[in-house]
Amino acid sequence: QFRCLFLDSNIFILYLGADLKERAKMDDAEVGEFVRRLRNLMDEIAALPVPTIAAIDGYALGGGLELALACDLRVAASSAKMGLIETTRGLLPGAGGTQRLPRCVGIGLAKELIFTGRQIDGEQACSMGLVNHSVPQNSEGDAAYQRALTLAKEILPQAPFAVKMGKLAINKGMEVDIASGMAIEGMCYAQNIPTKDRQEGMAAFREKRPPRFTGK
Template structure:
């Protein structure tokens, strides 16, 4: 599929999606959000893709925020609709994909950019990365899940401070907060993400999808995560991957998971 604002390429089980608006520091606008949805959906439905990596073009920014010019004149109804549609189309969509998604944060991840990174299953940052939710400095609040996911990742107090001050934290502070899993020099960012992806791909994609579902359930209102875990655990017993995994273990050989 051809895109105007992003690049998507697949190789050796990994689909790498790159937001490609360097002149706008990869800011998210409506068309980019739509293209990202389509690219993620395509990769998730591609049986050859086992891991998705999302990053930004250039060395300055992952995503420097939303394209403010698109909504500066919105009213209350239009603002609420913007947030609802964006969350459903991209941010919630990414969080609940069955294919693991790694955010390779290669610079500024601000506003909607940090919200996109937080919607991914985990994050790896370059040492020049800066992260923050500066929306209150514009008279608005994060609208793509930031007020919910940031406290889940860094704790309520730190999230309150980050949102209220509209400040940025650097990569090492993000690592200390638990917002990112690893920090490396920029030239090592994608190689490390690919190395982690390689480790993921050794395992059962079916079991990983069930694990994502069970972990996410802990953060859903009205859902008992333990019950979802029990159901997902049971589901694994009906898969070819379970048969192959247990047989390989008993036969003391490396498993060759069929992904079914």
């Protein structure tokens, strides 16, 4: 079982290219079906039970950024280029961009970025909360990937089921009012109480040693 999923810039670039090339050959009905499938794919990625990290070392434009937005965490090189550029091509974001970007950076800023089709770099993206971390690019061109790897190494030692329930509580709670969200948190917490990992965490605290979580 894997505990964390990485997506890197090569995927975002290939996704954008394939997206535009495929759409250019389609009639109206085919475009609608194509975008519906893309939207479903993004939803499936967002619903994965493990943490997902997007490492953006190059470009994440259009559908590429929508793919990154479907991830839990995003890390970008300061020189990376990001944007929902669909309006510059007579389109609008159709694979979750109009919904996930406002939840990430706020409604006003999301509208500005989508209406203008503006491209921003990693530092700008970090300042507005679009990415969690922005790092200077290195000579190998994989600075974001390396920072994402460090982030994953911080996550991996933690109790897998507790992380899973934490993600579920946040994701579901963001879709409802705070009272309903608190109820969701309570249900997720209750599922974690009987786990062996919770018992191990408490035992490790009492015994002043690092916990050894097994995901059970």
